[in-house]
Amino acid sequence: MLISAINTVEVDAAxxxxxxVCTKLPHIVRALLSGTECVGYAITDNRGAKNSWIVSGYWESESQVRAHFDHPELAGFMDMLSAGMASRINFNSFIINPVEDQRRAN
Structure with missing residues (x-):
């Protein structure tokens, strides 16, 4: 199984x-694991900042990660921000192998 896309969410606790935040992040990740086609999700400490974590998702195709952005549990990250639990949230996605989607279509 090849990983073709990665998404990350950086979360800084207020x-x-x-x-x-430490309680909420695993809850969000469990929901995303059970409700999406991701290969895996991980939470790691952001070594570059205190009280900060990076949540990473790994995908077989670009189309899977794009569909994932419609998942309702992603609102949990924004809920942390609006509730004042997080001081910063940064979303990123990286396409590693864009031809993988083309191979799947053929």
Whole structure:
């Protein structure tokens, strides 16, 4: 199985809200794992910033990661921001092998 796309979400906890973020992130990841076609999801400490995490998703195709952006559980990240739990959230996606979707279509 080849990984063709990766998405990341960087989450910085707001002051005095680290515990809440640590509780919420695994909940979001479990929901995303059960409700999407991702190969896997991981939460890692962001070594470049204190009280910051990187949530990464791995996908077999670009079309799968694009469809994933419609998943309702992704709103959980924005909920953390609007509730004041997170001070910053940064979404990224990376396409590693764009021809994989073309191979699947043929």
């Amino acid at each position: 002051p005095r809200r680290v515990g809440e």
